[in-house]
Amino acid sequence: KAGVTQTPRYLIKTRGQQVTLSCSPISGHRSVSWYQQTPGQGLQFLFEYFSETQRNKGNFPGRFSGRQFSNSRSEMNVSTLELGDSALYLCASSPGTDSYEQYFGPGTRLTVT
């Protein structure tokens, strides 16, 4: 089975712009979670989608949003980018109803200048 794929792998944006990141889960997985990883904070949970519904959300501002499509592919959007949004954004998919068993993609490295 193919693993989790994320596009693009690298992105450079300017403050104030918006960005959309894409994630394709492992075939058959219905849960997709998104994380932000920075050296100081580690992996921070953004949100989780299951069968097109947001099931849980972390403590991030409303500038961070996401969605999931009927084929389980997911996108996350960050509007009005700030310098502090520079990070590795990771997507993980889970096979079951409970999302404890997570398989990560390689991430999208976002740099905001």
Added chain:
Amino acid sequence: QKEVEQDPGPLSVPEGAIVSLNCTYSNSAFQYFMWYRQYSRKGPELLMYTYSSGNKEDGRFTAQVDKSSKYISLFIRDSQPSDSATYLCAIWGYQKVTFGIGTKLQVIP
């Protein structure tokens, strides 16, 4: 207090040593306990997960959970240079996974 505490290291050991990595957590309602390995510039890779207190082995890796102390450990036997990576503990509860900061491990040949 963070929900999951993990010493960031770095931890340097000679090849062949037994490595012990640890985390503590604060919420007794947490249900699943996981360990991930992350190589530089890669996404985390799930090594093991467990539900109950006790030990779970997989090759050179042993995960240990003590729910009464809210303490989880990962032991690596016969450590190899290829084990050099960041190891993250993770705990699942309330429909989300909470990660430790990760411990950077270097195994020196």
